[in-house]
Amino acid sequence: MRPLRRPVLAVLTGALALGGLTACTEKSDAKAGEDGAIGVTAADTTCDTTAKTAKAGKVTLAIANKGKRATEVEIVMPDGRIVSEKENIGPGVSYTLTAEVKAGDYEIACRPGMVGHGVRQKLTVSGKESGAKRDPRLDAAVSAYRDYAQDQADQTLPKVKVFTDAIRAGELDAAKKAYAPSRIGWERTEPVAESFGDIDPKTDTRADGLEKGQKWTGWHRLEKALFEDGKIGAEEKTLATRLDTDLKDWQRRVGRAVITPTSMANGAKDLLDEVATGKVTGEEERYSHTDLVDFKANVEGAEKAYTLLRAVAKTNDPDLVARLDTRFAALDKQLDAYRPSPDSYEFTSYDKVGEARRKKLSDGVNALAEPLSKLAAAVVGK
Known part of the structure; x- marks a missing residue:
């Protein structure tokens, strides 16, 4: 099942009791816009992205959770299928998500607390995958x-x-x-x-x-x-x-x-x-x-x-x-x-x-x- 939907402080408290469990989130050195990454700033009521368009092929999201709750970030197709996602990104934590997308219309969804429809931004992907086959x-x-x-x-x-x-x-x-x-x-x-x-x-x-x-x-x-x-x-x-x-x-x-x-x-x-x-x-x-x-x-x-x-x-x-x-x-x-x-x-x-x-x-x-x-x-x- 998806990770427990509860405040991340409780997750961390239980983790410390087990001796520093940290596998649910990782720090990332990526910054918004670095190496062509799309910056995603997730908060408790907002989801801001540094770009609304991308080229087909490899797409990188440089995610930063600025909210007070754990969040989930997804790349979603129009029919609701998820292309790629990262769950349980704790407050103050950054993460780099690498995905492959074809030309089409998508949404980048931030789901504070990992519940509900979330806050979404449009992402239009165009062109053909570049580079070698x-x-x-x-x-x-x-x-x-x-x-x-x-x-x-x-x-x-x-x-x-x-x-x-x-x-x-x-x-x-x-x-x-x-x-x-x-x-x-x-x-x-x-x-x-x-x-x-x-x-x-x-x-x-x-x-x-x-x-x-x-x-x-x-x-x-x-x-x-x-x-x-x-x-x-x-x-x-x-x-x-x-x-x-x-x-x-x-x-x-x-x-x-x-x-x-x-x-x-x-x-x-x-x-x-x-x-x-x-x-x-x-x-x-x-x-x-x-x-x-x-x-x-x-x-x-x-x-x-x-x-x-x-x-x-x-x-x-x-x-x-x-x-x-x-x-x-x-x-x-x-x-x-x-x-x-x-x-x-x-x-x-x-x-x-x-x-x-x-x-x-x-x-x-x-x-x-x-x-x-x-x-x-x-x-x-x-």
Whole structure:
């Protein structure tokens, strides 16, 4: 799910308790207009940009959050699909977002508090992509990742049906057992689902992430009923069927997702941010304590995108690839310690993981997140 929608001070307070969690945001040296970047100044009620036009191809946003709340900045197509985004940019924090865009009309959206429609500025992109023809290895990577995302959606629906069938049958223990496996494919490819804007809020929102007037539906509403309330009633059975319907919509739409080499790279970083803001803290699966299942799925999804882009990134920045190889391997090894075998998805219940071990997991995430934030720039070349 999208990071918890709450004041960033609370995020930082919890982070400090874990020993300085910083993977959700990064400082950037980029300045508005530098190297052709479009400056984006986000505040609590405004979203100012230094340009309303850009040339097709690589577009860089030099984002600065001058507001008092965490914000999200997106490049949005007219039909609402998100080309690229950066979530959880804290007050006073800057970030450089690299994306690839074709000619057309777009909007740059700033979403203070990461809620609602946000404040938007028009962006008109014209012309053809300049420079040499794109490396065919990148086209192959995009094609392979699109197949991967569709395959994960296709594999998820039967697992979800096992979960929802158990709820409809009133079988509490069976539903609890099927809960975590039903989420793996979603967690591996969550940035693709989030790119549509309307699916994630219906399926993966926590109670404290609800917007005003929003009905709580989806996995976490059912998680609470099963693991905290210990009951399955008529409402839960109805919500189970709605979850089936909403996820079928996701499955149908995967093929329409905007996928580019930079969106893959940015999506990989977003998955690490998901770990930092929800899984390491234990907030994501607060009732079932199956956070490590989600944690591993997020890392696997990030690693898949990175692996597909690795050859091009190595050509452009071999030192970065060496760091990423090492840090992915180190984090994978850490996670293996919490399951009986490397091919098992039976992870230790997260409420059994003490603060010291959570701190080590946090450190592993931070060590990977920093170089991973540079992958998009390495893919398109500096």
